[in-house]
Amino acid sequence: MRDGFLTRQLVQLGFTANALRPVPGGPASVPAFFSGWLTGELAPHLSALTALDATVHTARHGVHSRRDALGLLAAGANLAAYAALVGRGRRAAGEIEDALVEALGAGYREAIVRDPLPDDVTAPLSSLALPFLMRDLNVTRTRDIAYAPGGRRFHLDVVHPRETPPPGGAPVLLQVHGGGWVIGRKQQQAIPLMLHMAARGWVCVDVNYPLSPRARWPEHLIALKRAIKWIREHAGEYGADPSFLAVTGGSAGGHLAAMVALSSDDPSLQPGFEDVDTSVQACVPFYGMYDFTDESGTKYSRQRIDALLRPMVMARDAKYPDDYRAASPLFRASETAPPFFVLHGSNDTLIPAADARAFVARLREVSKNPVGYAELAGAQHAFDVFTSFRSAGAVRGVARFLEWCHATRESAA
Secondary structure (H helix, E strand, C coil): CHHHHHHHHHHHHHHHHHHHCCCCCCCCHHHHHHHHHHHHHCHHHHHHHHHHHHHHHHHHHCCCCHHHHHHHHHHHHHHHHHHHHHHHHHHHHHHHHHHHHHHHCCCHHHHCCCCCCCCCCCCCHHHHHCCCCCCCCCEEEEEEEECCCCCHHHEEEEEEECCCCCCCCEEEEEEECCCCCCCCCCCCCCHHHHHHHHHCCCEEEEECCCCCCCCCCCHHHHHHHHHHHHHHHHHHHHCEEEEEEEEEEECHHHHHHHHHHHCCCCHHHCCCCCCCCCCCCEEEEECCCCCCCCCCCCCCHHHHHHHHHHHHHCCCCCCCCHHHHHCCHHHCCCCCCCCEEEEEECCCCCCCHHHHHHHHHHHHHHCCCCEEEEEECCCCCCCCCCCCHHHHHHHHHHHHHHHHHHHHHHHHC
């Protein structure tokens, strides 16, 4: 047991070091992500466990050997690292607010007319203490609605307020899950964001889509456009006004959300329903992949093409680079793009932040609408999946952005 204390602390020290400064390199990206993600977002809880472990060990065994002393030294280093990780997470709210002010102007909050709610500024302590217990008694989820034929991969859930919708209907947020286009399903991601928006009167649609390698590009995107067709026709049954539709998603879902926002004028992606309005009025992609080529020169882009996109995702007869450019939000940016708010972590080892920077730079060159960008210091991939200091700040900032987009569109109309 005494030797186990030192081992536990040394293992934690490796995890905290990776969370602060991830192990570089393509082959290490996945383990670096998992350990860095969980360590960074759960730093307050891990800090408490480390302090408890050190206290119990000292009370039971004292400090009588070199291993005891080394274990306590490692525990102290871990506690210092966790404090730094917590500090980074808490600063996310300010980083996001700065990004919103830069994109929308210092007085942007004046346009948001909804009455403030108690948790508009920060998440309740209970949700931070129990990060995986994500629920709101004022919100309900209607599950497994078919939006197109084809089984469960063409099902969606509607997350909506229990109370009577506002006159004229609520704005809609479409959530697209991630998973590298090959795994994942609705009900797994962006739960904090959907609960937060639904509690504020929005109707959220959490959607499945066909997965690779069985589905090949652009089947994923066509399915999402079919989901938008369903929203336009049926969301009113849940108190929604589908004339205002925003789209969000993380990772592969971030890529797909951006493609939805930037391809509404492409009838080839709407076979059999070319005349349906699939436009969206705002887009919030989290840690997405925006370049399916290696033309932007970001790190490991060629590796992603050869290991994932070519064998698993793209159509077997897809031509490089033309078809890959057509599947890339980077090359779909145009002056008609809706307002964007792009979020990415500076420590993301699965999709480097340079991808997001290149995409944001291209959007800002051509779009007539605001383009916000928040690069969150120390954040790994998937930082918003469950409740943490960082995800709480991100969720509330995204809510302000979406409500600004809704309010200014209404006032312009």
